[in-house]
Amino acid sequence: MEPLYFEDYHEGQRIDTPRRTVTDYDISSFVNLCGFLTPTFIDLEYVNRPEHYSGRIAPGLLTLSLAEGLVLSAGVTRGTGLALLELTPTWKAPVYTGDTIQTQINFVSKRLTSRGDRGVVRTENVVVNSKGETVATYASARMIKSKTFGPTSGEEN
Template identity: 30%
Template structure:
């Protein structure tokens, strides 16, 4: 999709994802080595009572579902920022995550060759509990002439 194809209020759902215990641990070892991300046994002794994904793992996995979709394959130039990032509930090994993206703003560049879209990205688990939300800013090309 190109800049002209996006409209404020437009929503998209992406393919559900799930994070296994092995994936959670593999991400946590180099990037967020806290006991509740590294070991089910250690996690049982915490307030979470089970192995949970790093918030940054949840963020990158959820964003990956959007990037891998066919929705934005043509016009996306690059991501340029994230605002208002919130992790609102833990993500446990085996949770199924469903994300929805809503276009909340768009602004054409002065050059007329591209524009910025702002999207509200919200992710819920299989219990319809919101686990992640943020506003992503994406630079998108205008449709070629």
């Protein structure tokens, strides 16, 4: 997909990212890197008990990170994104090893900043698994370049 400038976002716009399958390696790496060393993430006997889960689950923050990685891999902000300003997640269901997820990006609003060459774009993002179940939602705000971004003509560099 081509990168989107501030002007390219519009009402009713929805973009579906590529999909990604969550692997045991993804979960193990994240859990060890971040120190999520609790039975919920490292003890398969514990999580397989009927009162818990039916397999190894990904930490919610890993799901959020993978969802954002899918947004980036879609190319929407490649070369136009200046800053991630806000992420407000809500987790709806566990993501298990072997689940394939995708992020749906839904445009909410935009406003130009006082500089006039960039704006803030707000989206509501929905993370779904291959069964079509919503596993997480999150609002995001990003600073995005406008098509007039950069020094104006006649301005010294």
